[in-house]
Amino acid sequence: MSLIYCNEKKIRTNRFFYSLLFFVFLFMLMISCTLSKTGVPDKDVEKQHPNKIIDEVEFTLIVSPIDSSNETVNMELHIENKSAKVKRLTFNSAQKYDFHIINSDGEEVWRWSRGKSFIQIMEDIQVPAGVKIAFIEKTSVKDLSSGIYTVNGKVMTSPESVSLKDQLEIKK
Numbered sequence: 001m002s003l004i005y006c007n008e009k010k011i012r013t014n015r016f017f018y019s020l021l022f023f024v025f026l027f028m029l030m031i032s033c034t035l036s037k038t039g040v041p042d043k044d045v046e047k048q049h050p051n052k053i054i055d056e057v058e059f060t061l062i063v064s065p066i067d068s069s070n071e072t073v074n075m076e077l078h079i080e081n082k083s084a085k086v087k088r089l090t091f092n093s094a095q096k097y098d099f100h101i102i103n104s105d106g107e108e109v110w111r112w113s114r115g116k117s118f119i120q121i122m123e124d125i126q127v128p129a130g131v132k133i134a135f136i137e138k139t140s141v142k143d144l145s146s147g148i149y150t151v152n153g154k155v156m157t158s159p160e161s162v163s164l165k166d167q168l169e170i171k172k
Contacts, residue, residue, distance in 0.1 A: 061151070074137075074138050075099045079132065086128050090123070091158060092122055095156050096125075100112065101151055104148055122158075148170075
């Protein structure tokens with residue numbers, strides 16, 4: 001880790017750099033989440049999405065219907081601060097979330113984090129009052145057979161992660 005000495009104070013540039021990158025990523029992710037494919041805000045049909053509220057922070061999993069043109073499915077984890085105060089989320093690594101798909105036999109058929117590695121760095125994210133952040137991933141379901149699958153979404157907060165489940169139906 002490189003250190004810069006300025007007025008006899010140590011400034012940790014790596015932590016600043018990673019924090020800056022993460023907030024730029026979150027900002028871009030928040031902007032992309034608010035628009036649909038046509039560039040117009042989504043007007044979803046009212047559907048109940050799995051959610052949990054912990055200490056006035058709502059965690060929601062959204063599994064979109066399969067896009068038949070390219071046989072992909074979108075999965076989203078939303079985190080919304082429902083309180084009037086800033087809330088802090090703590091993570092033990094650069095991995096903030098994970099998604100995985102399980103077939104009706106209980107076998108995992110896809111995991112977003114499979115084959116990825118994440119830097120081990122403790123990080124706090126401040127979520128201002130009323131703000132929603134989202135983690136979004138898309139995967140192909142071309143190789144999966146028809147059936148009902150379970151989609152698990154997990155926010156990797158510490159000391160305890162938050163897991164949500166939803167169903168995905170594949171018709172071929």
